[in-house]
Amino acid sequence: MNEQSIVIMDAVNLNYHSPEGETPALEDISLSVSKGEFISIVGPSGCGKTTILSLIAGLIRPTSGRILIEGKEVDGPSSKTGYMLQQDHLFEWRTIQQNVLLGLEIQGKITKENKRRAIHLLETYGLADFRDHYPWQLSGGMRQRVALIRTLAINPDLLLLDEPFSALDYQTRLALSDEVAGIIRKEEKTALLVTHDISEAISMSDRILVLSKRPGSVKSEYSIHLTGENRSPVELRKAPEFRNYFNKIWKELDVHVS
C-alpha cells in the first residue's frame, strides 16, 4: 500500500440485510490499486464482485473496514470514479449526445469546455455521425461504446466496469474489449473490471484477483505478463504465456457443471 495507490480497501466486510435474513457478501477484502493499473476481478456468480464496485463507487457503506480513494475515505459517489454497468442503459428519450452529457448535467458541470471534451470523445471514437441519433438506431457494440464515453465524459480517474461486454455477442465483444482497453490506456485511466470471462481478464489486465465463493474474499492474485508485439488484447491472446494463466485461473475458480 504505497502512496501511489488510487484505491485502497482495508479489511472490508459487508453484510446485506433483508427481512429474510443477513447475507455476508464480502469477508476481509483488502486490496490496493495503483494509478494506471488495469485490474480484473473474477469469481463465481454471487460472490460479491458487484458489491466491491458498489462500495468503491460510494453507493453503499462497508459493514466494517475502510475504503480510500486517493487517500480520502469514500463517503458517497464522487466524480473521481466512473461506473459502467453491464447494460448500457442509454436513455431512449435522449439523443446520443444528450446521453453522453448526462453525468456532467447531473454534476452541474456543463461548461463549454467540458461539453467540447465530451463531443471530442464521440468524434475520436467514431461516433460523431451519430450524435443526434437515438439509442435504438445504434448497434449493441456502439451503444456500449457510448456508455463508456458517457462514463469518461465526467473525466474520472478511476473506471469501474461491471461485466461491460457480457450482453454482447462474441465477435463484438472481442472487438470492443480491444477498443475499450485502447481507450482506457490512451486516456490514462485506472480500471477495475469485473468479468466472468477468464480470457478477457488475462488479455486486458495487469493483475487479476480471484475471489472465493460467497462470502467473497481474495483467494489468489496473478500479475499478468504477456509477451507480444503490441498491447492489443486480441493479439495478446496469442501470447505463449496465455494458456498457462488460463489453466491456473480455471482450476482456481473450480468451475463445476453439475
Added chain:
Amino acid sequence: MSVNKRHNNDSPEHLAYLNKIKQKEIAVRVSQIAILLAFLALWELAASLKWIDSFITSQPTRIWNTIRNLYQTGELYRHVFVTLYETIIGFTLGTITGTAIAIVLWWSDFAAKVADPYLVVLNSLPKVALGPIIIVWMGAGTASIVTMALLVSVIVTVIGVLNGFLDVSPDKIKLLKTFGATKRQILTKVVLPASIPTIISALKINVGMSWVGVIVGEFLVSKAGLGYLAVYGGQVFQLDLVMTSVIIMLVAAALMYQGVAWLEKRYMKGRR
C-alpha cells in the same frame, strides 16, 4: 434510419406483399363503414315503416333535424362548449393532481405504504356515489361537475402513474446515483421521462373517465351541457334530443381521444 423505409427497388414479391396488406386494410375500413351505414339505414327504414315507434327510438333524420335546429338557435355551441369546458378542466386537473400525488408517493416509501389500503378502497368505490355530497359541499354548479370529473379520474391516475414510476429499471437509477444524483434529479432526469408513455396511457383512460364524471355531474345539477340536454330530453319525452346529445358526446369524446393519440405519436416520434 427508419426500419420500414420504402425502397424504390423493392422486389415484385415484396410489392405484392405490401399490396396484400393494403387490400386487407381497405377491406376492414370498408366493412366498418358499411356496418355503420347499414345500421343507420335499417334504423331509418324501421322507423319510417313503423316497425318501431320512432317516438321512443327516434330516427336518424329526426336526429339530424334536431342538430340543425340546435345549430340554428345557437344552442348547439352553448351546450357543446359547456360540456367540453368542464370535461377538459376535469381531465386536466385529474391528470395533474393524480400525477402529483403519485410523485409524492414515489418520493416517500413510507407515505406509499400508508396510502396503499386507502387507494385500494377508493379505487373500488363508485365515485359517482359521492355526487350528492359534492353538490352539498360545492353548490349546484360547474364546480361540482368539474370536481366529479376530477374524482372519477384521479385515483386511477395515481395508481397507474405510480406503477409506472416503480417500473423504472433500478439499474437506470443506479447509473444516476453513480454520478452523484440527488433524489430530485433522479425524479426529473429518469423517473418522469421514462414514465411519459405510462402517463400518456393514463391520459387515454382519463378521457373516458372525465366524460363519465362530467355527464353524471350534469345529470345531477346543470342548466346547460350535453348531459343536461339528455336529461331534459328524457323528462319532456323528446327522445330525439336524448339521442342527439348522446351522439354529439360520442363524437366529442372520440375527437378528444384522438387528440391524446396525436400527442402520443408526436412524443414518440424518433424514439422507441
